[in-house]
Amino acid sequence: MVVNWLKKQALENPHKLFLNELSFQEVDRRVTDLAGRIYPFVKAEDRVALYAHNSVDMALFFLALQALQIEVFMMNTRLTPEERAKKLKTLNIRVAFSDDDTFIPLGRVLAGDYDGQARCREEDAPEKIAVIMDTSATSGDYKSVPLRRKQFAAHVQASRQVLGVREEDNWLLVLPLYHIGGLAILMRSLYNGTRVTLMGKFDEEQILKGIEEGSLTMLSLVPTLLMRIVNRIRRHHLRVVLVSGEFIPKSLVETCLEKGIPIYKSYGMTETTSQCTTFCVAENPGKLDSVGLPLPGVTLRIVNPDGSGIGEVLVQSPLVMDGYLGQEPAGGFINTQDMGYVDEEGYLYILDRRKDILISGGENIYPQEIEQVLYAHPEISECAIVGMKDEKWGQVPVLFVVSSLEDEEIMDYLARKLARYKLPRKIVHLRWLPRNATGKILKKDLAELAYAD
Template identity: 70%
Template sequence: MNWLNQQALQNPNKKFLNELTFKEVDQRVTDLAGRLYRFVKDEQRVALYANNSEGMAVFYLALQALQIEVLMLNTHLTQEEISQKLKKLKIKRVFSQDDPFILSQRLGESRVFFTFAEVLQSEIAENVKCADEYNPEQIAVIMDTSATSGEYKSVPLRWKQFYSHVQASQQRLGVTEEDNWLLVLPMYHVSGLTILMRSLYNGTRITLMEKFDEEKTLKLIASGTINMLSLVPTLFMRIVDRIHQHHLRMVLVSGEFIPKPLVETCLAQNIPIYKSYGMTETTSQSTTFCVLEHPDKLESVGLPLPGVTIRIDNPDEEGIGEVLIQSPMLMDGYLGKEPLSGVINTQDIGYLDQEGYLYILDRRKNIIISGGENIYPQEIENVLYANPAVSECAIVGMKDEKWGQVPVLFVVSSLDDESILNYLTQKIAKYKLPKRIFHLDELPKNATGKILKKNLVEKYNVD
């Protein structure tokens, strides 16, 4: 079904996107679809490059109405990283609200890039029909993730996965007429986009923020304007001590390791924190629970959502092993790769208690999670090894009060720190740059020649 059209008919005057009603958003989407048609009529998929805004949401929904696959581009990526993604997925049309980005791309690319303004100023094509119902097998969005090898993998999420997600989430989180969800997580991440999808399905309101602003967020909470909030732990920790009064029905926290002191602070202040666990491949949440209702499960990441089955593969004598997920929200498979058999190995290590609550002990050892962004060490190492002046290198994570973790580089090279950073700046996003660099004569290795990162972490105390 077309959720937007359905809500526009059932709740035409109810606010949906900031001050815009469902009817007004529906009208904008229909109008924009008519203008977009000339740009995308011969395309199967396009890319969207934008930060959170009403315009971004409307563009995404209009492309859905035209049944176009949408690659969501992370705005932190470099031009080289973006070019690689577009080439791999054979995308020739990119839409962006950012004029400087468009201009820089046009100088060196043969693909066609358009600003939102250019599309909005174009003529409306005649006889453009928007989808009344979405095909369950239609790809709604493509989000790139990386394997620990650093290789980009494209995750296609179809309407059947979103439909299963919103149903399961509704059963677990509930819905009220007053719900107003603060959408501050970027919509080019699955955790942000699913807020849009859930609110659309539930007929509830969104307050959209381009990026996290502590003072604005606290003001919205104190005034009771919003009653639902999703944040990664590093962001929530910056405001939790300043929440003195609220009407919050739910604070959903996920995206990285959730510190125990953060949860304990929420319990002390009667903030309804919901811990959650999931991944892009599972359309965000696979487990969640309200810690206030189950304080004895404080260290858990929750119960599986309805329809989700979690099992532990190769458990040891204590029941600890690899976490496997079977779910109707699970992608069919990475683009260009073999389809999944209905189960995904998360490569996380954990266990289930007798009541079925999941506990995660290791968040994929090599991944660095910085401010909610996944940083894959081997991707950076591969870039460094392409420089002939680098003979050995290793990237590890170091704890950081602001970001949770930041990358640290151990290197054997004739290059100095400035030269290394200048080299990397041209090839990887800023948030992936190492915050400290250690120069060594040789990196520790085992008998087979594999670099021992654990030894580096312990010796240099960067954990």
Template identity: 45%
Template sequence: MKWLKKQAELYPQKAFLNDFTFEQINQRVDKTARHLAPLVAKKTRVALLSENSVEMAVVLFALLGLSKEILLLNTHLTTYELTEQVNELEIDRVFNSDLLKEKMTDSISFSDILATKAEPVSLSVNFPDEKIAVIMNTSATTGKFKSVPITWGMISNHVKASQKMLGLYEDDNWLIILPMFHVSGLSIIMRSLYNATSATIFDKFDKNQLLEVVNSGKINMISLVPTILTRIADKLNGNNLRLILLGGEFIPQPLIQKCQELALPVYKTYGMTESFSQSVTFNILDFPDKTISVGRPLPGIKIEIRNPDLSGVGEIWLKSPMLMTAYLGQKPYGAAFETGDIGYLDRDGFLYLLNRRKDIIISGGENIYPKEIEDLVYSLPEIKECAVVAKTDAKWGQVPILFVSGQISKEKLENFLTEKLAKYKRPQTIIFMDELPKNASGKILRKELKA
């Protein structure tokens, strides 16, 4: 772990993870690696299952230093699902936190690691760009999961490009509440490690705890998904924050407008596991007339709009050294990556995301973009969450169905939509729910929404 060794030498007493310094984390990683060595001696690929914690980061760094490929497992999955993913990649060594020991009974807990007899070991420092560091399975909002190999080259290119785009300050402290088994959480760890800045790890989202550390000035950077920011925006002290990285799903425009009014430094971002987090970003306060866009590409990323219609709307493709070359077990995809999203670029190079291609509804030959309807519904103050999905229809092929959470009558919502939308775009059915289903990263699971 070249970056960790370097920062431990240059900034030994500087806080890295929570109250632990770079020197302390480096020492813990070395110790843990000595205990891990006999457990992984003949293993190329292992799995790691843990809630957010400093201990998880230490075990992760130790395994990386031992040159292992690490499958990061989603803590929200069932034992059956976890076993399926581990077996798919032919992994027979799983490490997990003590709290999650019961999820996989054949696994080795963090306590078990330290109880294993230590062996002398020399940790790897430099890795070739093509060496796989971690493996993440996609959210699988549709169909079977795909395994994304995150290489050292992807990580290195990302942290450098992110630094150029987001800037760097000596007192930066990034709060991690998003899962570290997800690219949104792991990328923060890697940025902090590369930049020699601090990160504060929360094991879960706690509204009061989050507001306390933000408003006290202890942290100045945070990554959030819209559902969380919606709950806390009006209680945040924007003067203490230099950056709120916001992504993970479509962002309701009323939330952006609210953040503008509160002068919150929100950076809208667009990215994916396949690109190791963000590919596009911008500060809404710097470009108030561009807030419906998702921003401009990071250095080194090129965006192409392929097969555009007459208005310039087409398929979004990416070219970048931060992108994977292929899913595990599949053929390389070529020089550019098809995101599966639909959008367009303006003259200034800002990207506008209209919809996931797979979510577009075709009704009587007309394209219906769920995001257009969702943005409209979100403009109502009574709405908490909403999602529009397709339902098969004998006459029209498909029709839109609206799922909504909020304190509003069905009659008021129907009247509003009748006034604002063309008839073919209006949801044929409105279904009220207490809360819409989401995955670990806060993204609404459309496949679970059925009329």
């Protein structure tokens, strides 16, 4: 799949920029050369690990390993040594590459000799695993998701139908490549023959410069990253700003609409090979609270609904994984573990993760509802609601907040907008909220703090 697309683009658009300042032709040449240098390390392996931060070299390594038809486990750079060792043992991986001395250094491979025995080949094997990625694990243990060639092919085709493609498209790639949100940008751009600007970290000044000069036309960010720059964008030529990955504050969407920023709300996960629903909010502002319509080929189902139609969200599509590694095949629909509903026009609304919903005195409390109200206050920059056990009510909400407001001011504000049973029984002020590499708030860490005095 990768080789076919890369060869095709190198022949049809040889001098067009693809990866930062590298053209499709140059990327094709480097991937072929790198595959030969990698081959001596992997010739006896079916699966290897790649442990590195975003860089052009990392992207080239990934493409070269794909050309060699090696399954690649994209390892989270935040794992501890013990976690890394456990993952490698569980996945039966003997060879791993890294951008430091943790494993085989990328630099050592780059400096090695070319092995002429290596052959970049692309067989028609849609069922072959291309990548293994861990779920975000904001709660509980990591699960390994094997994504096959057929799922990437289905994803890029469906996404293209919704987002379209233009000659001048240039995606900002700042999300980690070991996260599906980052890797999907690389794969979509390769398939579409468009450019990627890959950054090793979220550099606000460089990103704003690219936006205002017009070189960056497409962004894919989690809300916390977009919130850092949205008020500083003065002019732009942005075509798509895809926002997903966690709770999206309504105030952020409204700011984008006011500034003429083309925000697309989106919903997806590793298990669905990135986005599976999306829509341009400006084209249908009446659906602002939604996360969009299903992509072509995606079917949604709501099961075990309550009286309001809110239930568990299930997804079926060619872009959905076959099943977790080492477990039984999912077989048709997969349960996203999210709670939501679909309106009469087919738009999906996500209310919360099933595990995050609180049941207090028999009433369901959706943390996102409370968080949405809080984010509308200008003096609250970050917040999260988690549950704490309570002998009388079963569970009660606890608020973690980054704000200069006093507790009484926060409670007075919430009391005017929410039913009494939804009000937090405890407020904890922090300088920042713990997040994973993609910006998602780690509620499992906050839950542990909820019981501290």
